[in-house]
Amino acid sequence: MTKLLGMTWSHPRGYDPMVATAAEWLKRSGVEITWEKRSLQDFEAYPVQDLARRYDLIVIDHPHVGEVTAQNCLAALDVPGRDADRAVIAKGTVGRSYESYNYAGHQWAFPIDAAAQVMGWRPDRLATPPKSWGEVVALAVDGKVVLPLLPPHSLMSFFTLTASLGAPCNTERGRFVDPKVGAEALEMLAAVTAHIDAKCFDMDPIAASELLAADSGDLALMPLGYGYVSYARDGFRTKRLQFGNIPVADHRGSALGGTGIAVSAFSKNVAAAMDYAYWVSSEAVQASLYAQSGGQPGHASSWESEAVNAPVHGFYRDTRLTLERAYVRPRHHGYMAFQDKASKRINAGLRSGEPPAAIVADLDRLYEESF
Numbered sequence: 001m002t003k004l005l006g007m008t009w010s011h012p013r014g015y016d017p018m019v020a021t022a023a024e025w026l027k028r029s030g031v032e033i034t035w036e037k038r039s040l041q042d043f044e045a046y047p048v049q050d051l052a053r054r055y056d057l058i059v060i061d062h063p064h065v066g067e068v069t070a071q072n073c074l075a076a077l078d079v080p081g082r083d084a085d086r087a088v089i090a091k092g093t094v095g096r097s098y099e100s101y102n103y104a105g106h107q108w109a110f111p112i113d114a115a116a117q118v119m120g121w122r123p124d125r126l127a128t129p130p131k132s133w134g135e136v137v138a139l140a141v142d143g144k145v146v147l148p149l150l151p152p153h154s155l156m157s158f159f160t161l162t163a164s165l166g167a168p169c170n171t172e173r174g175r176f177v178d179p180k181v182g183a184e185a186l187e188m189l190a191a192v193t194a195h196i197d198a199k200c201f202d203m204d205p206i207a208a209s210e211l212l213a214a215d216s217g218d219l220a221l222m223p224l225g226y227g228y229v230s231y232a233r234d235g236f237r238t239k240r241l242q243f244g245n246i247p248v249a250d251h252r253g254s255a256l257g258g259t260g261i262a263v264s265a266f267s268k269n270v271a272a273a274m275d276y277a278y279w280v281s282s283e284a285v286q287a288s289l290y291a292q293s294g295g296q297p298g299h300a301s302s303w304e305s306e307a308v309n310a311p312v313h314g315f316y317r318d319t320r321l322t323l324e325r326a327y328v329r330p331r332h333h334g335y336m337a338f339q340d341k342a343s344k345r346i347n348a349g350l351r352s353g354e355p356p357a358a359i360v361a362d363l364d365r366l367y368e369e370s371f
Contacts, residue, residue: 163253
C-alpha cells in the first residue's frame with residue numbers, strides 16, 4: 001500500500017476536511033494519507049522547503065510561491081496530459097485564488113480553501129453591521145470592536161485599506177505604497193487601535209473570532225479578519241458569528257488568503273500525491289465532502305450552493321463580492337521575511353503613536369531590501 005504524509009494547519013476548517021477526504025481517497029485508490037497539523041502562525045511563516053523534505057503533501061499559503069520556485073522544493077502541478085482537469089479547476093476559482101498559486105510560468109498549488117479579510121459580527125449584539133470605516137471607528141469608541149493585529153495580520157489590514165483607497169501596494173519591485181495613501185491607511189487603523197484592547201496585537205483571526213463568539217463581554221464586531229466559516233455554524237461555539245463584505249467603498253481590496261494543496265518535489269510518490277491533489281480540488285469533492293466536513297471550499301460552485309450556504313447562514317453568499325474583488329499580495333522570493341518585518345513595524349508605530357509618514361518610509365525601505 002502506498003502511504004503519504006501530509007501537513008495542514010491546526011483548526012477544524014484546515015484539518016477536518018483533509019482527514020475526511022483522505023479516508024474517502026483510501027477507499028477509492030488504496031492510497032493512505034496521514035495528515036498532521038501546525039499552528040496558524042507556523043502555517044503563515046514556516047519555510048515550505050523544510051516541510052517539503054518531510055511531507056508528500058503540503059497545504060500552503062500563496063505568498064510562499066516565490067520562495068518555493070527559487071528553492072525547487074515543490075512539484076509543478078501543470079503536468080502534461082491533465083490540461084483539461086486543470087482548466088476545470090481554474091474555471092471554478094473564487095476570485096483570483098487559482099491565479100495566486102501560479103508563478104514563474106507554473107502552477108504550484110490548487111486552491112482548496114478560499115478566503116480574504118471579511119467582516120464578522122455578533123448578530124445578537126449588532127442588528128445592523130457598519131457600512132463605512134467611520135461607523136467602525138464609532139463602534140470602537142464604544143468598546144465593541146476586536147481587530148486581529150498579530151503579525152502578519154496588521155499588514156494584511158494595511159494591504160486591504162490601501163487597496164480600498166484606490167492605490168494598492170506594489171507587488172513588483174519599486175516604491176511599496178503611495179505615501180499619502182499609506183499614511184491615510186495607517187490613520188484609519190490608528191483611529192480604531194486607539195480604542196481597542198492592546199491584546200489585539202497578540203491576536204490572529206482565530207483568537208479574535210473565539211473572543212467574539214464567547215458568551216461574556218460586549219464585543220460585537222471584527223471589521224477586518226480572515227473569515228472562518230466554522231464560526232458561522234450553529235453550535236460550533238456558544239454564540240455564532242455572522243459574516244459579510246468588508247465595510248469600505250465597493251467592498252474592494254481585501255487581502256486574499258485561503259490555502260492551496262501542493263506536492264513535495266522530494267516525495268517518493270509524486271504521482272500518487274498529485275492524483276489526490278487533483279481530486280480534492282475538484283468541484284465534485286469541494287461541493288460535497290470537503291464542505292460537509294467543515295472545510296471552506298475553494299471552488300465557486302460551493303460558494304453559490306444553497307445547500308452549502310444554508311448551514312452557515314449565508315457565509316459564502318454574503319462575502320463572495322469581497323473575495324471576487326480581493327488584492328493579491330506580493331509573492332517574490334524574499335517577501336515572507338518582509339511580511340514579518342513590515343507587520344512588526346506597523347504594530348510598533350500604532351502602539352507608540354508615531355507619525356504615519358515615518359512608518360511608510362520604513363515600509364518602503366524594508367520592501368526594497370526584500371529584493
